[in-house]
Amino acid sequence: MKKQKIHYGFYIVICCCVFSFTSVALMFGCAGIFYTPVSEALGVSRGTFAFYATVMSLASSVSMMFVSNLIERFKLKHILIVDLVLQAVCFALQALFTKVYFFYITAVILGFVSAFTTSTLNTVVLNRWFKKKVGFFIGFASSMTGVSGIIINPLAGKFMAHFGWEKTYLLYAAIVAFIALPFAIFVFKDDPRDIGIRPYGIEEFESEDAAEKATAKSATGVPVEKAVHSSAFIYIVLSLMMIGSASGFVPFLPSYASSLGASLTFAATLAGVSQIGTLVGKNTLGAISDRNTPAAVTIGAGISVAGLLFMLFFGSSSTLIMQIGAAMFGMIYASATVLNPLVVIDAFGIREYTKIQARISLINGVINAAMQSLWGFIADLNGGDFTMSMFICVAFCIIGCISAIIGIKKGKKLERI
Numbered sequence: 001m002k003k004q005k006i007h008y009g010f011y012i013v014i015c016c017c018v019f020s021f022t023s024v025a026l027m028f029g030c031a032g033i034f035y036t037p038v039s040e041a042l043g044v045s046r047g048t049f050a051f052y053a054t055v056m057s058l059a060s061s062v063s064m065m066f067v068s069n070l071i072e073r074f075k076l077k078h079i080l081i082v083d084l085v086l087q088a089v090c091f092a093l094q095a096l097f098t099k100v101y102f103f104y105i106t107a108v109i110l111g112f113v114s115a116f117t118t119s120t121l122n123t124v125v126l127n128r129w130f131k132k133k134v135g136f137f138i139g140f141a142s143s144m145t146g147v148s149g150i151i152i153n154p155l156a157g158k159f160m161a162h163f164g165w166e167k168t169y170l171l172y173a174a175i176v177a178f179i180a181l182p183f184a185i186f187v188f189k190d191d192p193r194d195i196g197i198r199p200y201g202i203e204e205f206e207s208e209d210a211a212e213k214a215t216a217k218s219a220t221g222v223p224v225e226k227a228v229h230s231s232a233f234i235y236i237v238l239s240l241m242m243i244g245s246a247s248g249f250v251p252f253l254p255s256y257a258s259s260l261g262a263s264l265t266f267a268a269t270l271a272g273v274s275q276i277g278t279l280v281g282k283n284t285l286g287a288i289s290d291r292n293t294p295a296a297v298t299i300g301a302g303i304s305v306a307g308l309l310f311m312l313f314f315g316s317s318s319t320l321i322m323q324i325g326a327a328m329f330g331m332i333y334a335s336a337t338v339l340n341p342l343v344v345i346d347a348f349g350i351r352e353y354t355k356i357q358a359r360i361s362l363i364n365g366v367i368n369a370a371m372q373s374l375w376g377f378i379a380d381l382n383g384g385d386f387t388m389s390m391f392i393c394v395a396f397c398i399i400g401c402i403s404a405i406i407g408i409k410k411g412k413k414l415e416r417i
Contacts, residue, residue: 008189009129009200015188016122016141019080022180023087023117025148026172027056027110029275033157037165044100052103059111060118061365067115068354076125076190083113084181091173095166115361120354123341127350128191132201132290139286139338146279150272220416221349227356230414235407236347240340241364242400243301245371247336249393250274252375253326256386259379260316273323277307277330285331286338293339293346294405300335301401303328305394312390332397343404347411 031053039049070079090106090113097103122141126134160168192199227233253274254267262270281300289296307328315322341357348356378389 007200008195008197009192011187012125012129012189013137013141015183016126016137017144018183019117019121019180020141020144021148022175023084024114025145025152026091026175027087027114029145029149030152030156030172033153033160034165034168037160038103041165042098042100049100049103052100052107055104055107056111056114057368058365059108060115061111061361063112063115064120064354064358064361064365066112067120068358070116071120071124071354076121077184077188079116080121080184080188081181083116084176084184086110087113088173088177088181091169091176095169095173118337120341120357123345124354125190127345127353129199130201131199133287135286135289135293135296135338135342136283137286138342139282139284139289139334142286142334142338143279143282146275146282149275221351221353222347222356222411222414222416224352224355224359226414227348227352227411228359230410232347232407232410232414233356233360235403235410236343237360237363239297239343239400239403239407240336240360241367242396242403243332244336244340244364244368246304246393246396246400247333248368248371249375249389250278250330250333252379252386252389253329255376255379256311256390257315257322259384259386262319262322266319270323270326274326274330274333277303277327278333279330281331281334282338285334286342289339289342289346293342294408297335297339297343297401297404300331300339301397304332304335305397307331308390308394308397312387339404343408347408348414349416351417 035046035050039046042049067079086109090109094103094106097106122138126137126141130137156168156171159171189195222230251271253270257267257270281303285296285300288299307325307330310321310325310328315325341353344357344360345353375389375393378392379386382388
């Protein structure tokens, strides 16, 4: 086996960070700046154009079923290269669109891309390259979407003000083509065995035999058919559905602030403040999960609940407390993204993770897409007051936390191969 001063796994972490910073962030965290200018240019409402995101979310959930099969048949590197090329082409085409339904078509393609590049890629490849601190590295790589949102959003906004939304889509295409794609082609590797080395951390075992056994053990898991017919699966689905739905309330924080009479400037600021909690959560919850996944889930849900309650009971009297509460609640989005795959792996193992996750994503994708609109409808039914929505959100966090703990406990009792 080859020995290197710097383990190549760290270059894989850099790749995952780059893909999160570019590919993932541009599809999600940096997409909102187009809503107003594009909808005005096309002569449609912002809601009509924003439905593009719902289509992409649903397409991503359905695509997970195909992604798991593709991973078994093809190299991750080849899938990644095709996905990034498709994404760059879609962004470039969007600069030319004059009808909103064209955007819906590209949303389907981008949904397929996001099904692979969001959590599946990081989870699968980093579990191959690392045998310790896996949760930390997954969380760290995922957190780059937040860093990207902080950096790219204002820069792209200024670019758009000078050159228009069409050229900004071309800028996004260039970022994917000239930053993400070269890393996929020249740096990314599927597996440490491809270059004749072992996963990082495997050397801590006492002997070569122990190391080989540890490697084999880390690849075990519950067969997909046994997993989906177990009570553990029901609890895990319920947990991720509750936490995912609760995270859908994050975009409504500015609306909540406005309902209390806050200025539009402060309301917009609150959305950015919540990303601080998301950024911190992604870097800490993954690391905690390396030691104890149920503890990570409990901390993520607990801090999110505390943030909601702070805003509910003290936010109207203090803008500082409102911002602290928003930052704390931002932790829920980290729970819904970073802890989602880690909970599934802890319960059922890595062996057939993609197949199990595909089924979970299909169920949760439909529910979470509906909840993105339902939070607003609940507030509308209460005369624009978000109190009921926030109490329901608190309940979702608590139910999600309890269900995850039970699901993991039951999943670990299932026989693995």
